[in-house]
Amino acid sequence: MASLPRSLPEGRYCLAPEGLAVPPQTAALAWELGSYFYDQYKAAPRVAAQLELASSDAAQRGLIMAGAINATRDLVNTPAQHLGPAELAEAARLIAKQHGASFKQVVGDALLAQNFPAIHAVGRASVRVPRLVELNWGKATDPRISLVGKGVCFDSGGLDIKSAEGMRQMKKDMGGAANVLALASMVMAFKLPVHLQVVIAAVENSIAGNAYRPGDVIKTRKGVQIEIGNTDAEGRVILSDALAYASESKPELIIDMATLTGAARVALGPDLPALFSNRHELAQSLVQLGLQEQDPLWHMPLWQDYRGGIQSQIGDIVNTGRGPQGGAINAALFLEYFVPESVDWLHVDLYASNDLARPGRPVGGEAQSVRTLYKFLEQQYGSS
Numbered sequence: 059m060a061s062l063p064r065s066l067p068e069g070r071y072c073l074a075p076e077g078l079a080v081p082p083q084t085a086a087l088a089w090e091l092g093s094y095f096y097d098q099y100k101a102a103p104r105v106a107a108q109l110e111l112a113s114s115d116a117a118q119r120g121l122i123m124a125g126a127i128n129a130t131r132d133l134v135n136t137p138a139q140h141l142g143p144a145e146l147a148e149a150a151r152l153i154a155k156q157h158g159a160s161f162k163q164v165v166g167d168a169l170l171a172q173n174f175p176a177i178h179a180v181g182r183a184s185v186r187v188p189r190l191v192e193l194n195w196g197k198a199t200d201p202r203i204s205l206v207g208k209g210v211c212f213d214s215g216g217l218d219i220k221s222a223e224g225m226r227q228m229k230k231d232m233g234g235a236a237n238v239l240a241l242a243s244m245v246m247a248f249k250l251p252v253h254l255q256v257v258i259a260a261v262e263n264s265i266a267g268n269a270y271r272p273g274d275v276i277k278t279r280k281g282v283q284i285e286i287g288n289t290d291a292e293g294r295v296i297l298s299d300a301l302a303y304a305s306e307s308k309p310e311l312i313i314d315m316a317t318l319t320g321a322a323r324v325a326l327g328p329d330l331p332a333l334f335s336n337r338h339e340l341a342q343s344l345v346q347l348g349l350q351e352q353d354p355l356w357h358m359p360l361w362q363d364y365r366g367g368i369q370s371q372i373g374d375i376v377n378t379g380r381g382p383q384g385g386a387i388n389a390a391l392f393l394e395y396f397v398p399e400s401v402d403w404l405h406v407d408l409y410a411s412n413d414l415a416r417p418g419r420p421v422g423g424e425a426q427s428v429r430t431l432y433k434f435l436e437q438q439y440g441s442s
Contacts, residue, residue: 092417133236190258194256
């Protein structure tokens with residue numbers, strides 16, 4: 059279905075009753091995803107063909123999901139020159155306004171005054187000041203869930219500067235935040251009966267005289283002292299404050315999404331996000347659900363024997379392991395320090411991009427696992 063909008067001649071089409079039976083949700087979702095083209099700087103080569111579907115709740119559901127996914131693609135595809143921390147915050151504000159959610163942000167040096175020192179340390183070298191962005195939606199009497207996103211709008215690697223090749227696609231290092239906004243949009247659009255909190259740490263990891271350095275020890279909101287082994291492992295540093303803050307509201311569930319490690323891509327490739335959780339059975343069930351939804355993710359272990367690899371001689375923990383082995387596990391174990399054991403926690407280490415064009419999945423920014431995660435939330439908390 060997704061291959062048709064840009065391969066059929068321009069016009070309006072419908073599904074013949076005697077043809078292959080395609081559920082309305084699938085048809086609407088696939089057609090919209092296949093129609094996508096990022097046209098901010100370059101016009102689409104042609105107008106996509108249109109599909110006529112009978113009005114139904116199922117078709118509307120497919121359109122809403124596709125709209126959230128395509129909005130994520132737009133955010134990830136936007137060059138860093140036009141999408142910094144302020145612009146990412148504005149995108150979140152517009153989503154909050156659309157759904158009647160509250161919105162607030164803590165900006166620049168106010169991060170220090172309000173005890174977000176790790177976010178400030180990573181983002182302070184950029185002229186585009188760092189910030190913590192927060193949305194809240196739903197009834198306080200409903201179950202509390204928190205979605206946390208890594209919003210590194212450009213990652214130079216900091217003083218441990220990336221190679222030219224490594225830096226080329228780092229406009230997409232806010233892909234975790236973009237995916238969290240897609241998931242939040244679905245939760246709010248479908249009026250899931252939950253009390254939703256969204257927390258995004260939005261920074262640019264830049265190089266300047268006041269940049270944080272290898273060997274520095276950074277205090278976090280939780281009080282844990284982080285030794286900086288490498289300034290290019292900045293995502294887990296900003297997430298430490300965001301996860302600690304989300305935990306303070308005592309949610310039942312925290313889901314964080316981040317383009318966190320190259321190690322996860324070495325292990326699983328670009329199409330298969332790595333899933334870590336402090337609840338083994340929950341993670342296993344999500345793998346099966348992802349296969350069912352054709353929006354996969356794969357369970358990786360929080361292998362506790364590796365915790366020694368992130369211990370520091372002068373701080374509590376270090377933001378790098380002893381070596382390159384098990385890098386995605388080391389990062390997940392690092393994040394685990396900032397989530398209470400009593401809270402169900404899902405950590406998704408994703409790529410947020412397509413390197414190869416396939417039907418419905420053009421080259422560039424992508425939403426990954428959000429349909430699966432929404433389906434899980436719907437099963438867990440019930441639909442409206």
